[in-house]
Amino acid sequence: MAKHIYLSPPHLDGNEKKLLVEAIDSNWITTLGPEVDAFEREMCEKVKSGHAVALVSGTAALHLALVVHGVKPGDDVICSSFTFAASANAIVYCGGKPVFIDSDRATWNMDPDLLEEELQVCKRRGRIPKAVIVVDLYGQCADYDRILKICVQHEVPVIEDAAEALGSKHRGKMAGTLGKLGIFSFNGNKIITTSGGGMLISNSKAYIDLARLLSTQAREPVPYYHHTRIGYNYRMSNLLAAVGRGQLKSLDRKVARKREINQLYRSALSDLPGVKFMPEAPYGRSNIWLTCVTVNVEEFGASKEDIRIHLDSLDIEARHTWKPMHMQPVFKECIVAGGAVSKDLFEHGLALPSGTGMTTSDLERVVDGFRSTPKRKRKSLPGVDIEIDTPIAMMVRPLRS
Numbered sequence: 001m002a003k004h005i006y007l008s009p010p011h012l013d014g015n016e017k018k019l020l021v022e023a024i025d026s027n028w029i030t031t032l033g034p035e036v037d038a039f040e041r042e043m044c045e046k047v048k049s050g051h052a053v054a055l056v057s058g059t060a061a062l063h064l065a066l067v068v069h070g071v072k073p074g075d076d077v078i079c080s081s082f083t084f085a086a087s088a089n090a091i092v093y094c095g096g097k098p099v100f101i102d103s104d105r106a107t108w109n110m111d112p113d114l115l116e117e118e119l120q121v122c123k124r125r126g127r128i129p130k131a132v133i134v135v136d137l138y139g140q141c142a143d144y145d146r147i148l149k150i151c152v153q154h155e156v157p158v159i160e161d162a163a164e165a166l167g168s169k170h171r172g173k174m175a176g177t178l179g180k181l182g183i184f185s186f187n188g189n190k191i192i193t194t195s196g197g198g199m200l201i202s203n204s205k206a207y208i209d210l211a212r213l214l215s216t217q218a219r220e221p222v223p224y225y226h227h228t229r230i231g232y233n234y235r236m237s238n239l240l241a242a243v244g245r246g247q248l249k250s251l252d253r254k255v256a257r258k259r260e261i262n263q264l265y266r267s268a269l270s271d272l273p274g275v276k277f278m279p280e281a282p283y284g285r286s287n288i289w290l291t292c293v294t295v296n297v298e299e300f301g302a303s304k305e306d307i308r309i310h311l312d313s314l315d316i317e318a319r320h321t322w323k324p325m326h327m328q329p330v331f332k333e334c335i336v337a338g339g340a341v342s343k344d345l346f347e348h349g350l351a352l353p354s355g356t357g358m359t360t361s362d363l364e365r366v367v368d369g370f371r372s373t374p375k376r377k378r379k380s381l382p383g384v385d386i387e388i389d390t391p392i393a394m395m396v397r398p399l400r401s
Contacts, residue, residue, distance in 0.1 A: 005362050006317050023035050032216075053199065055234045062086060139290070180207070192244065261363065274296035304348055304350040
């Protein structure tokens with residue numbers, strides 16, 4: 001039987017085991033320890049950031065980023081709509097109110113024009129947001145030249161959600177370092193993993209010192225348990241940090257492989273009618289965490305869901321692009337600026353397997369599966385339009401007037 005091809009599985013190189021065994025042998029198996037310290041230091045060196053704190057998840061990093069910025073119940077926080085739910089959930093953890101901004105088609109990231117318009121509306125309302133969370137979608141940095149200029153004018157700090165973008169660049173600067181605070185995720189599907197984990201980085205020592213205090217239950221530095229504020233149990237364990245250190249050594253190779261996979265897909269699928277790849281912005285270099293396409297059903301002859309189902313039948317995992325936050329029932333009462341672009345990207349977007357451990361044979365299987373997706377056949381009868389999907393599925397609907 002052919003092996004199952006996953007969307008973006010962990011890829012271990014061997015360095016991880018050696019460092020993990022050393023951590024176990026040292027008996028530092030709880031939170032904190034020398035591996036955590038080293039992981040934070042090595043990450044700062046890699047992305048050229050001043051300070052870092054290793055945490056249990058990227059979501060925890062987002063939450064602490066908002067807390068150190070003073071977000072309190074009732075505060076507005078602007079956020080990209082086209083993203084994973086954690087970007088918005090962290091706002092709600094603080095009691096804040098998400099305000100969603102649609103994407104632009106050129107990058108799939110936050111639309112700077114809509115952001116500027118919304119901040120002007122906020123100013124007229126007398127409700128300036130406490131922060132703007134900008135997501136670097138699928139590894140691609142947003143248009144920070146414009147976004148940072150707009151936010152500086154309105155005196156609103158930017159938090160960079162670079163959960164998917166470790167190793168990416170914006171005009172030579174590393175993703176995660178473009179806002180006041182940046183966050184990374186080391187979930188099992190990310191470009192490097194600690195199985196579960198995250199990191200908060202900043203050039204501000206004060207921000208990171210406060211986040212570090214809060215992440216260890218806000219225990220004050222005295223020889224007994226003393227607390228003057230509410231804290232969280234968010235610190236990364238020494239064992240997971242050892243895995244992260246091993247993974248970090250191969251980051252550059254993994255970025256190169258992600259980009260190579262993307263180019264191979266482009267070469268093999270770009271000739272197909274109705275299939276378009278997520279564009280890469282000229283100002284940056286994306287790690288292309290996941291290769292994503294949009295599919296026009298009328299031109300291609302099958303929908304993105306038809307492709308996903310067909311690939312699944314071949315033991316290949318593909319996934320819908322993120323469902324925008326403004327379309328989620330849990331956020332239905334939130335303000336949204338725009339919405340049509342990210343809605344369209346969700347309705348037509350598909351993420352293809354992009355694991356750095358994929359072989360040439362794996363890629364050929366995905367390409368062959370994509371290209372062999374059964375096409376829909378149309379037959380007209382009086383009064384109805386019958387759409388027949390190969391082999392037998394049928395749907396009947398009234399003809400449009």
